[in-house]
Structures are given as structure tokens and as C-alpha cells.
Amino acid sequence: MTSFTKTSRGTDSAIHTSAHHVISDINPLIYGGFTEHMGRCIYGGLYDPENKNGLIDKNGFRTDVIDCMKELQVPVVRYPGGNFVATYKWLDGVGPREKRPKRPELAWQGTESNHFGTDEFMEWCKIVGAEPYLALNMGTGTLEEALAWVEYCNFDKDTYYANLRRENGHPEPYNVKYWALGNEVWGPWQVEQGTMESYAKKAHQWGKALKLLDPSIKLILCGKNGHSDWDRYVLQKAMRWADMHSIHMYTFDKEHYANATSPLAAERAIEITASLIDLARCDFDYEGYMTGHISTAPAHHHRPTICFDEWNVWDPARAPGYKGAEELYDVSDMLAVAVWLNVFIRQSKHIGMATVAQSVNVIAPLMTTASGVVKQTTYWPLLLFSRYMRGKALATHVCAETYTGRTFPEWLASTRDLPLLDVSAALSEDGWVNLAVVNIDEERDLETDVPTDSGANGEVQVYTVGGRQNGIRDNNTEENEKVSIHESTWDGKGGKFIFERRSFTLLRWKAQI
Secondary structure (H helix, E strand, C coil), X not given: CEEEEECCCCCCEEEEEEEEEEEEEECHHHHEEECCCCCCCCECCCECCCCCCCCECCCCEEHHHHXXXXXXXXXXEEECCCHHHHHCCHHHHCCXXXXXXXXXXXXXXXXXXXXXXXXXXXXXXXXXXCEEEEECCCCCCCHHHHHHHHHHHHCCCCCHHHHHHHHCCCCCCCCXXXXXXXXXXXXXXXXXXXXXXXXXXHHHHHHHHHHHHCCCCEEEEECCCCCCHHHHHHHHHHHHHCCEEEEEEEECCCCHHHHHHCCHHHHHXXXXXXXXXXXXHHHCCHHHXXXXXXXXXCCCCCCCEEEEEEEEECCCCCCCHHHCCCCCCEHHHHHHHHHHHHHHHHCCCCEEEEXXXXXXXXXXXXXXXXXXXXXXXXXXXXXXXXXXXXEEEEXXXXXXXXXXXXXXXXXXXXXXXXXXXXXXXXXXXXXXXXXXXXXCCCCCCEEEECCCCCCCCCCEEEEEEECCCCCCCCEECCCCECCCEEEEEECCHHHEEEECCCEEEEEEEECCC
């Protein structure tokens, strides 16, 4: 949560926060990843058995990718899609590889070998240290297939699919907690696109059956963008078995200011989705529904959180999906990703999970080559947030100038102020205040009052990405890493800090609590 005062040009900016102003817990699942059978995300990204440069382990997994995922402390990874899942047969991807069928892949117009499937993904997650999050096929798939997949992954009893897992060399259940009820079923690009009425009815019935099979699982409803009639209707009709409601959004603009401020549309979407969840709780009387009687009981205590399980900067014209969606991100995109992450911290009260789409090669912070991995500009804010922006979110008050030009989406400019300093703050468990600040201004450094409560001699740690040393269109390649983290310190004297133009900066100080 950030309160804001608009200032005139030439007036010093100011940021106020305190370790005493806790507003909500930060769920560590907001730093999740996403891997889909699309482009080079799986084959050539996670799994590269033909690599001749010593970059794979005994499983054929890319060790450099694993190292980066561990560095990012990725807590959960969504799989296998995405649009891919609407025709995916999970049974094709288990058992001996030589017996797995090749299938036409309709979402991205390829051929799926099924050489990487459920058991490989589970092993990869175990190595990375992430929890698996599986999406169910609600396109061509059936409830029977979905129940079988949950049984295969989670059952320890003497049942058919649990025994099949054992026959495939995996005696212990995987205990997969998170399961998505389909993906973007509302989309005209989907195989078996559905209406909100048909999806809500199906999701309710699937949810009931899946939780009868395994009451411990967490189910994620298929939402849209958080501010659509689909979201409203599906929540009102199918929330009974849901633990989270999924929304998706990608942002991008060719002009820097519209690009860097675009993620603020996601903040409005989160606020609206949270209201729709509360509306559904008020309107939907579960007791009356289940018994067939009208009830005057108070609203149900069950309150799903939001799962923002596809988010990122993506220009489909610059990086078409059918060509693998391999974006080359620049400093402007890095700033946009930092704003995205600020949004998740500010709205942490409502966010149960977020998974950046995607983790490797496909609109990703990591790009693999035959000889190594490139950490794109967007990798660095992800790393700093994952490393330090944990624990509890803190309230902030920001005084700054605003951007008043064209926005994407167009409605954004008329909905809220767009500060040139975008800010969030967190208090870590070990008592450090972490202040994340994006200076969107392309031309000007912004001198800013930043009172800290670290004491007169308290040193402030400074981590900067971008800034004066980088142009707005600088990017990282295998040959030249132009953008990375610059570390320094600030003595805090005078209480004024200069946030460099086109930079993301993280300030850290030990709080006096």
C-alpha cells in the first residue's frame, strides 16, 4: 500500500516508510516460475540431453539453468502450460521414453516428443528446490484423466495409478499441492474454448471430485484479467472449491514511459479482483446452496487469494509465440519488471502466488545458448526482490512528480496517478528495512528525502540496476553483459539520496525496533 502526493517539477521528492508500519505478510510464492512446452523453454532450456559442452547432469537437465533458479530461490513452478495444456495427455509423458508417443501440438504448432513429462518435471523441481504447480487439461481432457493424474502424483495406497508411478521407478508420492483448473478457457485461441457459464459449472464439479480424492490439494480457478465479467461470474458460481483465482496480464509499449508504467494496470486489476472475491463471498451462501434452503448466515469465511500465474513484459509482434517468443529485454523492460514486483509487494495482502511467464528462453529472464546462459536485464530485479523483499510489506508515502502522457492500456492514465518514483518496502525477518525504488525518468536523477530509522551511524546498503551508465535500450547478450547489479553504500547523512535516471535501486538498513 502506497499513499501519494503529487509534486511540481523541480521540487525534491520524498519517500517515507517505517519498520513499525507493517501492512501484510508477503507470501514467498510471489517469486514463482513458469515452464511450458513452448519454443525452447523445456527442450533446450530445462532439458538439453544433446548438449556437448558439459552443461547437463545425468538427467539431461541444464545445470546452469538450475544454478540460476536456485539463485533466484524460485519457490514454485507452474507446468506444463499455458495454452499447451489444453490438448496435453499426461499419460503420454510417463513410462519408458522409447514408448512415449509423439503428438501434434496445436497451441504452438509443433510436435511434442513427450521425452520430458511428469516424472522428469518432479525430479527437476526437487533439484531446484521448488514446489510443482500442475495445470489440468480442461480442453480436450476429462475429469477421469484429471483424477488419475492426482492419484499418480499424490496417492500412497494400493491403487492403479499410484502403482503405475511405482512401476515407473518412483515409489514415493510427489504430494503435489497446487492444481490449476484449466488455462485461459475464455480465450478464442484455446482448443475447447468455453463460456463463463460452461466453465463455472465444470470447474465446480471438477473441484468437488478432486477434493474428494485428495482434500489436501489447493485448486486455482481459471480467471481472465481480473476486471472482466468472466472473473465476476466464475467467482460467484465456482468459488466453493477454489483456494485461489488466477488472472493473467502482459504489458508492453514501444515508448519507454508507457512501457514502464503499464504494470500499474495490473495493480488496478488486483484491486478489482479482490473486490470481486468479496462480492462473491457476500452474494454466495454456501450453506443455503448445499442444503437447498435460504440461509441468513453471515458470509462464508473462505476467501481465495489471487494467483497471478502469467505476468511479464511481452510484445507478441516483437517476439511471436509461434516463433518461440524469445524476447531480448532492455533497460526499459527491466524497469517495468521492477514496477511489476513493486505491485506484488504493495498488494501482498491479496496475492497468494505469482509465476513469471516464463522462466527460460520464452519471454524469460534467462536465455540459454549451447555454451552458457545469458542473464537478461530483467533477471536482476527478480534476483534482488527474491533475495531481500520478503517478510512483511510496509506502508510507504511517496511525494514525487508524475508521468502524464499516453499510457497502455489507455484507461490507465485516467484511473490513477503515475509517479516517476515507483516504490515498495518490506521488513525482513532479521529486522532489515528494504526499500525498492524505480526511477522511471529517462533524463533526470531525482534527489529524494529518504529518512531512515537506522540511527546516526547506520550504514545503508545500496544495490542499483541501470542508471546513468546504461541507455534505455541497453540489453545483455552472450558477448556483452551491459546491465547488472552495482553495489555500494550510503551513509544516510542529510537524509537525501539521489536515485539515478532510468534505474532500479534497493536500499537496505537495519531498523531500530
